[in-house]
Amino acid sequence: MTAAFDYEALVSQSDDGARRFEAAIDGMTCAACIGEIEQGLSDLPGLERARVNYTNRRLLLEWRDGSFDLSAAFERLRRMGYTLHPFELAESERAEIETSRWLLRCLAIAGFAAMNIMLLSVGIWVGEGGGDIDPATRDLFHGVSALIALPAAAFAGQPFFKSAFAALRAGRLNMDVPISLGVLLALAMSVHETITHAEHAYFDSAIMLLTFLLLGRFLDHAMRRKTRAVAANLAALRAPLACRLGPDGAETLTPLAKIEPGDLVLARPGERLPVDGVIERGASELDESLITGETKRHAVGPGDQVYAGSMNYDGALVIRVAAASGATLLDDIERLLEKATSARSRYVRLADRVSRLYAPMVHVAALSTALFWLWRGASLHDALVTAICVLIITCPCALALAVPAVQVVASGALFRSGVLLNSADAIERLAEADTVVFDKTGTLTTPEPRLVNAAQFDAGLVDLAARLARASSHPLARAVAEERPGAVALEAREAHGQGVCAMVDGVEARLGAPRFCGLEEEAARLGALDADVSIVAFRHGAAAALFQIRQTLRSDAAETISALKARGVAVEILSGDRVEAVEKIARALDVATFAGALKPADKVARLEALRAQGRKAMMVGDGLNDAPALAAAYVSVSPIDATQITQAAADAVFLGERLAPVLAMLDLARRARGLMRQNLALSVGYNVFAVPLAMAGMLTPLIAAAAMSGSSILVTLNALRAGRGATLANSDQTAPEASGAVDSLSPRSVMGPAE
Numbered sequence: 001m002t003a004a005f006d007y008e009a010l011v012s013q014s015d016d017g018a019r020r021f022e023a024a025i026d027g028m029t030c031a032a033c034i035g036e037i038e039q040g041l042s043d044l045p046g047l048e049r050a051r052v053n054y055t056n057r058r059l060l061l062e063w064r065d066g067s068f069d070l071s072a073a074f075e076r077l078r079r080m081g082y083t084l085h086p087f088e089l090a091e092s093e094r095a096e097i098e099t100s101r102w103l104l105r106c107l108a109i110a111g112f113a114a115m116n117i118m119l120l121s122v123g124i125w126v127g128e129g130g131g132d133i134d135p136a137t138r139d140l141f142h143g144v145s146a147l148i149a150l151p152a153a154a155f156a157g158q159p160f161f162k163s164a165f166a167a168l169r170a171g172r173l174n175m176d177v178p179i180s181l182g183v184l185l186a187l188a189m190s191v192h193e194t195i196t197h198a199e200h201a202y203f204d205s206a207i208m209l210l211t212f213l214l215l216g217r218f219l220d221h222a223m224r225r226k227t228r229a230v231a232a233n234l235a236a237l238r239a240p241l242a243c244r245l246g247p248d249g250a251e252t253l254t255p256l257a258k259i260e261p262g263d264l265v266l267a268r269p270g271e272r273l274p275v276d277g278v279i280e281r282g283a284s285e286l287d288e289s290l291i292t293g294e295t296k297r298h299a300v301g302p303g304d305q306v307y308a309g310s311m312n313y314d315g316a317l318v319i320r321v322a323a324a325s326g327a328t329l330l331d332d333i334e335r336l337l338e339k340a341t342s343a344r345s346r347y348v349r350l351a352d353r354v355s356r357l358y359a360p361m362v363h364v365a366a367l368s369t370a371l372f373w374l375w376r377g378a379s380l381h382d383a384l385v386t387a388i389c390v391l392i393i394t395c396p397c398a399l400a401l402a403v404p405a406v407q408v409v410a411s412g413a414l415f416r417s418g419v420l421l422n423s424a425d426a427i428e429r430l431a432e433a434d435t436v437v438f439d440k441t442g443t444l445t446t447p448e449p450r451l452v453n454a455a456q457f458d459a460g461l462v463d464l465a466a467r468l469a470r471a472s473s474h475p476l477a478r479a480v481a482e483e484r485p486g487a488v489a490l491e492a493r494e495a496h497g498q499g500v501c502a503m504v505d506g507v508e509a510r511l512g513a514p515r516f517c518g519l520e521e522e523a524a525r526l527g528a529l530d531a532d533v534s535i536v537a538f539r540h541g542a543a544a545a546l547f548q549i550r551q552t553l554r555s556d557a558a559e560t561i562s563a564l565k566a567r568g569v570a571v572e573i574l575s576g577d578r579v580e581a582v583e584k585i586a587r588a589l590d591v592a593t594f595a596g597a598l599k600p601a602d603k604v605a606r607l608e609a610l611r612a613q614g615r616k617a618m619m620v621g622d623g624l625n626d627a628p629a630l631a632a633a634y635v636s637v638s639p640i641d642a643t644q645i646t647q648a649a650a651d652a653v654f655l656g657e658r659l660a661p662v663l664a665m666l667d668l669a670r671r672a673r674g675l676m677r678q679n680l681a682l683s684v685g686y687n688v689f690a691v692p693l694a695m696a697g698m699l700t701p702l703i704a705a706a707a708m709s710g711s712s713i714l715v716t717l718n719a720l721r722a723g724r725g726a727t728l729a730n731s732d733q734t735a736p737e738a739s740g741a742v743d744s745l746s747p748r749s750v751m752g753p754a755e
Helices: 032-041 070-080 091-130 135-156 158-169 176-195 203-237 329-375 380-393 397-416 426-432 440-444 459-469 475-481 520-529 557-566 579-589 600-612 624-632 644-649 660-695 701-723
Strands: 019-026 047-053 058-063 083-086 241-245 251-255 264-267 277-281 284-287 298-300 317-321 419-421 435-438 493-495 499-504 507-512 534-540 543-550 570-574 593-595 617-620 635-639 652-654
Touching: 032 047, 032 070, 070 083, 091 135, 091 158, 091 203, 135 158, 135 176, 135 203, 158 176, 158 203, 176 203, 176 329, 176 380, 203 397, 203 701, 329 380, 329 660, 380 660, 380 701, 397 419, 397 426, 397 660, 397 701, 419 660, 426 635, 426 660, 435 440, 435 600, 440 579, 459 475, 459 499, 459 507, 459 534, 459 543, 475 507, 475 534, 475 543, 520 534, 520 543, 557 570, 557 579, 557 660, 570 579, 570 600, 579 593, 600 617, 600 624, 617 624, 624 635, 624 644, 652 660, 660 701
Parallel strands: 435 570, 435 617, 570 593, 617 635, 635 652
Antiparallel strands: 019 058, 019 083, 047 058, 241 251, 241 264, 264 317, 277 317, 284 298, 419 652, 493 499, 499 507, 507 534, 534 543
């Protein structure tokens, strides 16, 4: 029976009554696909709008008429060659989208106003230089500038004005206070100059200042939102759904968020369990390596507790949901996660301290300058102009761009290398990592098992076995099928819990359990030689084969670890798998420090021990049992096929089957850290050089704004270097030697040299 999808669970309704459905769309190859999709859906009854966002790979459908059928849209797109992956847009993401649009509108208005005002200002400067402009024309140009600048500043300055007002109302100062003060003073002074027919006005300075500040803020916001948007799409591609059984036995595909405690959920062979719960009906073997790290399967039946993320191998299971959203095992892991994550708040405290110190210093400098020039006999006008110059020249625009500009460029370079950042300060911490701690199962090894001895058998036999395997949904059969990706599936029947069989050239072919194929004794002898191998038997007449299936090392695991060591980075392996299995991998990779049979708390304890030794460890893991360790590490990374909670705990996520992105992110992060330091030095140097000139009255507000803008441009251009030469040939950071033993680990674990 095919389960129907509960589309209505993901439909939202806007304030004006329109109904909306948003989904990630897979299969787009170029911008021309946008028109094809929108036109292809336009004639569906009741649909008002179909809008494709090519950048985010998302489709938005809107309708009011109850005659519109969402399933018809899905089917239409499927026939066109596209696949939709529904997801719910979180409220936080909705707020971020609105903020991004607001900032972009502010930037557009400020930029438009700045261009027009600068045209008028250039006319005034040229006219004054040649003596060709009369006072009436100058006053007209100033008046037109005022008409453009005042409403533009009132709208475009809102991000700074609102923040400054909120800070003042709370009795504190932030960096937006001097920015707002400088802009408002420059505008007020310019209005006064225009009314009194004076020679100089500073509308251009105020609007240019807002434009560059808004550009920096928009870039910073866009970098964070883009990373989260891609992560949301990837989460949608993993289809977080469960097959819920109704009272009449009807099967409905339902988003996990809509699953309630007490519901009955069906998990078929070859699927991961979507919920925590207790088995009501059915028996099977489960692989809980994503949760516990243990690769060996174990049998389960009615009454057994099972956990989301476990792989169901043999039989269909009907599970009674124990708690909504997996509130058993996942809650325990999340508590560890929250506790470990709280240690990172020192970065926020540092930023707050800088803000509290910077703003008062700027105000004191501007006020001192005005008082000094008044004491020296300058007019109130000249003293205020000089104070405005100080406020503008000390504007933290370059300082604010110094780190985000590098982050944006480095994030783009990392994305091209297959890395997505979850944390804004991940680059700085990646650059400081001197130890890399790997989980074994699914991290150093491939997440899915693979056939390892196909070369021992005749190619025709393997081809036939792969065709037969394509008729089965069993994970081990998939490993055989993937050995011949282009193989055409045979028409076969499946013997529940045993295997599949089909008639080929008048002779029966069988693939499955050794007993099913009459090869039980041979398989037992082979299994005794290697406890980590799973065996799939195949027989076609007199021809027979015992295929060995195991999790294999990622293709570049040895190369990556060797390169890490060459850069002076210490490498360790911590795993929940059996000690013997961990030791075998450690020997193969020449890793001297390893541990097996670890619980999540044991991994956290080891990372805390490394921190106590002054080491800065990067944890790389993929399972639910790794989430607390990822949060406790100085910096953390997970593969894209990791569980969602694990990805949420990680600072970065890497794509693909290879481990090369781990090396690339370390190299690029170290380069980016150097550029961040250079940018900060440029920003500080600019202030050290320019502030005394402003305080001495040697600058006009326009020159101050131009100097501030020039420093911002210089910082941005320097940041662009982060995208070049992401791999460093050598590293000047040397890690301490890996220790040979760790006494703080659980008695069940072993840590020692793999010799």
